[in-house]
Amino acid sequence: MEKFINFKSKVMPLNSANVDTDQIIPKQFLKRIERTGFGEFLFFDWRFNDDGSPNNDFVLNKSEYAGSQILLAQDNFGCGSSREHAPWALRDYGFKVIISTSFADIFYNNSFKNGILPIIVDTDLLNNFFMSAQNNESYELSIDLNNQLIEDSDNKYSFDIDPFRKKCLLEGLDDIALTLVHSDKIDIYEKKYF
Amino acid sequence: MTKKTLFDKIWDKHLVHEEEGKPSLLYIDLHLVHEVTSPQAFEGLRESKREVRRPNLTFATMDHNVPTLNRTNIDDPISAQQIETLIKNCEEFGIKLFDLASPYQGIVHVIGPEQGLTKPGMTIVCGDSHTSTHGAFGSLAFGIGTSEVEHVLATQCLWQIKPKTFEVRVNGSRPKGVTAKDIILSIIGNIGTAGATGHVIEYTGQAISSLSMEQRMTICNMSIEGGARAGMISPDEITFEYLKDKPNMENIEVMIKDWDNLRTDEDAQFDKTLVLDANQMSPQVSWGTSPGMVTGVGNKVPNPKNIEDPIQRKSTEDALDYMGIKADTNITDIKLDTVFIGSCTNSRIEDLIAASKVFKGNKVASNINAIVVPGSQLVKYQAEKLGLDKIFKDAGCEWRESGCSMCLAMNPDKLSPGERCASTSNRNFEGRQGKGGRTHLVSPIMAAAAAVNGKFVDIRDYDIDWGDY
Numbered sequence: 327m328e329k330f331i332n333f334k335s336k337v338m339p340l341n342s343a344n345v346d347t348d349q350i351i352p353k354q355f356l357k358r359i360e361r362t363g364f365g366e367f368l369f370f371d372w373r374f375n376d377d378g379s380p381n382n383d384f385v386l387n388k389s390e391y392a393g394s395q396i397l398l399a400q401d402n403f404g405c406g407s408s409r410e411h412a413p414w415a416l417r418d419y420g421f422k423v424i425i426s427t428s429f430a431d432i433f434y435n436n437s438f439k440n441g442i443l444p445i446i447v448d449t450d451l452l453n454n455f456f457m458s459a460q461n462n463e464s465y466e467l468s469i470d471l472n473n474q475l476i477e478d479s480d481n482k483y484s485f486d487i488d489p490f491r492k493k494c495l496l497e498g499l500d501d502i503a504l505t506l507v508h509s510d511k512i513d514i515y516e517k518k519y520f
Numbered sequence: 521m522t523k524k525t526l527f528d529k530i531w532d533k534h535l536v537h538e539e540e541g542k543p544s545l546l547y548i549d550l551h552l553v554h555e556v557t558s559p560q561a562f563e564g565l566r567e568s569k570r571e572v573r574r575p576n577l578t579f580a581t582m583d584h585n586v587p588t589l590n591r592t593n594i595d596d597p598i599s600a601q602q603i604e605t606l607i608k609n610c611e612e613f614g615i616k617l618f619d620l621a622s623p624y625q626g627i628v629h630v631i632g633p634e635q636g637l638t639k640p641g642m643t644i645v646c647g648d649s650h651t652s653t654h655g656a657f658g659s660l661a662f663g664i665g666t667s668e669v670e671h672v673l674a675t676q677c678l679w680q681i682k683p684k685t686f687e688v689r690v691n692g693s694r695p696k697g698v699t700a701k702d703i704i705l706s707i708i709g710n711i712g713t714a715g716a717t718g719h720v721i722e723y724t725g726q727a728i729s730s731l732s733m734e735q736r737m738t739i740c741n742m743s744i745e746g747g748a749r750a751g752m753i754s755p756d757e758i759t760f761e762y763l764k765d766k767p768n769m770e771n772i773e774v775m776i777k778d779w780d781n782l783r784t785d786e787d788a789q790f791d792k793t794l795v796l797d798a799n800q801m802s803p804q805v806s807w808g809t810s811p812g813m814v815t816g817v818g819n820k821v822p823n824p825k826n827i828e829d830p831i832q833r834k835s836t837e838d839a840l841d842y843m844g845i846k847a848d849t850n851i852t853d854i855k856l857d858t859v860f861i862g863s864c865t866n867s868r869i870e871d872l873i874a875a876s877k878v879f880k881g882n883k884v885a886s887n888i889n890a891i892v893v894p895g896s897q898l899v900k901y902q903a904e905k906l907g908l909d910k911i912f913k914d915a916g917c918e919w920r921e922s923g924c925s926m927c928l929a930m931n932p933d934k935l936s937p938g939e940r941c942a943s944t945s946n947r948n949f950e951g952r953q954g955k956g957g958r959t960h961l962v963s964p965i966m967a968a969a970a971a972v973n974g975k976f977v978d979i980r981d982y983d984i985d986w987g988d989y
């Protein structure tokens with residue numbers, strides 16, 4: 327996995343709650359057997375009209391927000407199916423950070439495995455970010471994972487993250503290699519119970 | 521000695537490695553694999569030259585995108601490739617596969633229990649969120665992503681941050697016509713789709729412990745729709761009795777002695793508790809685009825005008841808009857086009873028996889397409905032995921081969937835009953059953969009655985002996 331590097335970017339406001347993984351990447355695109363190439367199908371049913379033309383009302387198609395690497399979303403982002411295709415698609419499209427008031431567990435977990443940092447903030451702060459991004463399309467946020475800070479031109483806001491997950495993101499650690507360090511313990515466990 | 525919950529007991533026993541401030545390394549007893557979330561995991565193993573650590577604890581089936589008609593010829597080349605890939609991967613890594621030719625093929629969460637692979641006290645994972653189904657047996661079972669599938673294949677372990685525990689106690693007894701599906705929909709309606717985030721639910725109380733194993737599976741299955749990491753029920757005599765005649769149960773008497781100690785100790789502490797009364801529950805129908813948007817069959821669809829919270833109001837407006845339903849519509853005035861009886865929530869033999877009681881001697885309404893998809897080939901065989909297939913077909917339903925089918929519409933079974941479906945599955949997200957399709961989640965008997973009447977009706981008005989269902 328690539329290391330997470332601090333960055334500054336525009337912010338895309340996706341004003342929906344309970345965005346489920348079926349919306350993030352509809353099932354017709356789950357049949358690929360690779361991990362890449364999902365970005366073009368991200369939010370497919372919202373992004374394109376039935377005739378295949380772009381839906382210009384959908385925020386991903388608004389040129390003002392093009393190139394945003396930060397996605398804002400309302401409560402309970404990523405609920406539903408466990409498909410890791412959802413973070414693959416978000417990452418492939420270019421999102422590195424998602425900010426919401428809460429995330430569904432499996433999605434939250436899958437994000438870290440793919441170098442995406444999901445940040446949980448309280449409702450007031452989220453609304454604040456939404457207002458700023460909706461009123462000013464060149465609004466930018468800086469993400470500083472080392473110091474656990476989100477910054478705009480006026481303020482700094484801190485966020486919480488589990489220290490182990492933070493370390494894995496910053497160092498781009500491969501989970502399996504990490505586990506194999508404990509091989510002896512797995513062997514002992516298996517001898518005891520099998 | 522400290523009192524422990526079922527969850528605590530399983531968690532503690534499976535700890536391989538623990539360190540302050542870090543996730544814990546848990547041993548996994550059973551890993552189920554299917555065609556959609558596994559190809560990239562096997563590819564990852566190959567790239568890093570790793571083996572499957574315990575092929576004998578790993579089982580695979582093909583269910584998500586298999587056709588339920590004409591299974592020998594898969595038209596969609598990408599589906600066919602995914603299925604081919606699973607066959608090759610299982611051969612290469614020595615994993616037992618229930619393929620389309622197997623009499624035991626079926627939806628992964630139906631065949632695990634059927635084959636006696638699912639046992640109390642186990643840790644079970646699968647690249648599928650409804651793995652929580654297996655918690656009905658008193659196991660800790662949860663869905664994982666593809667990176668974790670690869671991790672479990674390689675190490676038979678998984679890093680987990682310890683979830684909190686949530687007791688959902690359902691007291692009382694169900695009124696007639698209120699099924700396990702209605703209990704779980706009521707629970708989700710009550711806690712919301714994120715109500716159990718970060719928690720493992722244990723369902724307790726008289727209304728739960730009196731359920732059959734199949735109905736308990738229906739409850740645990742939808743834990744994820746309430747946001748829970750997993751759902752579980754302490755094993756008891758009903759559990760042991762169900763397992764006795766299953767395959768892979770050598771020395772069951774000895775195992776039962778162990779399993780008997782798993783149940784949550786009296787006075788054990790949960791992080792939170794919710795108490796509900798089954799007597800107050802009614803048959804449920806979802807009206808919106810998330811499983812929490814649900815109400816009793818005797819009620820009306822909500823009116824966004826009466827909702828104060830702006831985010832909730834907007835979600836309700838969006839949902840009604842997508843569903844093509846006006847605010848304040850009576851549930852029983854909602855007309856349907858399609859009825860789907862199937863999915864890992866409600867496609868077991870008890871579900872089909874109950875649905876058949878409604879269809880017996882009746883016809884599907886002329887505006888309705890009804891399709892019945894058994895959860896496994898074994899369920900199909902059982903149903904045909906009981907003559908249920910004939911009842912369904914005589915009524916005008918289609919009777920199919922097993923698979924996920926219209927639950928997620930990755931195979932040819934799907935709704936067209938605007939089509940409205942009463943479905944026994946678990947998700948009513950936008951487009952879940954086909955782009956533009958509209959899904960109402962209900963129990964199998966509510967679905968069957970809707971098929972016969974062309975619209976929702978109150979199943980409590982039927983004078984049928986449901987037995988324990």
Ligand code: SF4
Binds near residue numbers: 584628863923927946
């Ligand atoms: S039946 Fe539906 S919910 Fe169950 S495993 Fe298949 S797709 Fe998933």
